Amino acid sequence: MAYDTLCRITAELPDGSEGLLDQCEEEAHQLERTLSMFDPESELSRLCRDIRPGEATPVSETLLRFLEQNLEICRLTDGAFDLTVGPLIKLWDFLAEPPQVPTPEQIRETLARVGYQHIHLHPGSSTVSFDIPDVGLDPGAAGKGFALGLTVDRLRRGGVRQAVLDYGGNLFVMGARRGENGALRPWKVAIRDPDDPGTVFGSVELMDTGIATSSWYEHSFQKDGVIYHHLLNPKTGYPIPLTLKSVSIVSSRPVYTDLLSTAFFALGEDRGRELVEQLRRDSGEVIEYVAVRKDGSVGASAGASFVSMK
Template identity: 35%
Template sequence: MREMRPAAARVAPAPDRGRRAVLCAGAALAGWAVTARASAPDARLRERRALMGTQVDIAVQGADSVLLRVAVDAAFARMAALEAVMSHYAPTSRVAAINLAAGIQPVPVPRELLDVLHMAAGVSRRSSGAFDATIGSVGRWDFDPQAPRRPSDAYIREHLGSVDWRQLVLDDRAGSAYLRRRGMRLDLGGIAKLYILQQGLDTLRAHGVRTALVNGGGDVVATTAPQASAWRVGIRDPRSPARLLASLDLREGFVASSGDYERFFLRDGRRYHHVLDPRTGYPTDGPRGVTLVGRELQAVNGLGAAAMVLGTAQGRELIRGSEGVQGLVAFATGELWVSRGLREQLRPAGTQAG
């Protein structure tokens, strides 16, 4: 999946009654200041590891510190195994095998990858192709400012016709995936990460953890036990990345981000960022960023990137028309649009993001 390099993160104490820990992490759009407040003296564990080209943080609390350690290790192992299946950079991944066999034959894939590919097809249908996992067909981009890489204009023109999500054939009975045209390539960077984070959270639950948060490059999934306080998630302002725009309390579900300011490089006077438009093969030139909040993975996954591709009016309507999803869109003009439901959840935030 597409490489992501967030800003540095920190764990630091914050003033409050009782015990509190604050976790701030950079992201494509948002820095998430995550606060866990316990009413009982439960054990707590926070750990960070490199996964999916970014830093993934897990924060858990529970009565048994040994159980928490086992659960966190199992969750990281589960996420690493799924990354090995879904990365288009790894030559041994199933995604790489699908790309290699494009136009030749279907490739057997595990159930988890089929689930992600079905999600990709679903958001492609909902957005009329504004999200398209076959965007990898126009070549590999690298947004590391120290060693940026972009396909040539000629390569993009030559391969843009191969960007077509409808040419991906999924066979649930055979457990296979097939790209119809030779030269087509999948890039699941816009849809696999949130699924993998959810699988990490599900692993924690399977080990008996009832209060947990998994944060990967600004995409957050969380759960809380009935007696525990909600997680506090702070949203970084894409117009001024050092500032927290607002915060919200999250008991169950997702906060997902897409944006243009964290991963980019400058070349020949132009700014290139990581959200690519399937219609052109180049970075989008619409909103600066999108934040989505929802309880269901399938409702929010991939929707932010699609909204950025669609632009101001259509992107806003896509969010409005998505059941169970609330959103915030930051426009290039500096304006903000916030859905009514999300506006009611947000709290002002005057603190600096770390």
């Protein structure tokens, strides 16, 4: 258990790799101690609590790299995706019983603490500075994908060539599966139906790639006939208007599956597709998408190998 979810690794381990999975487990717990926004003693929580505006504060290489990857997507989306939505997430508190809609005044006051442009990284000195007080960083849109990337790298260094990793629904497969005749074939991975999460909407084939899905149904509630979901607009403080029901990202870089599924949802299909195409071109990584529109139709990039089951 890490990141408030079950993390599972199934792997073919080479000779002499005893202890490798134990190392992966310890790495997951160490990362949780670094990035958790709910642990007051995590490095991320202490940074947000103790840093003073304009003060350059030393951070670990892990936290600095995590912030760099998040801020890259913040800039490319012009803040439609924003790492600093932590105060808004806590204000809405979708896990409360019962959840409540914040007042306009509460949202207005909280928005004063939101904005990725208030974070400044200084890689040369491994320091971070904020230019306003009480910034709250939310690692939820990228933490599990970032963790998967670290684990995949560790397994590869340990000589593992075939594995399936599942960190709370964020999946990554190393290598291929062996069919009945011994031939290697891609793994087939199901995508949940956003209208009925207990059923399957379609599938994609993966080989040395991963997949993550963002959808409004994960955390939501209804009040006075209005659906409120956890994917918030960092500029308005309210849930993003629903033009999509779910977005699945397939990538050879695990952190992109997590980050881009949220960013694509926030941008909408047209701008989300442009973002995917730009990052695919600039990074050289495999990046594909499957987007379920509000009307139930599907948009998918050519390389996504999506097969509908409806």
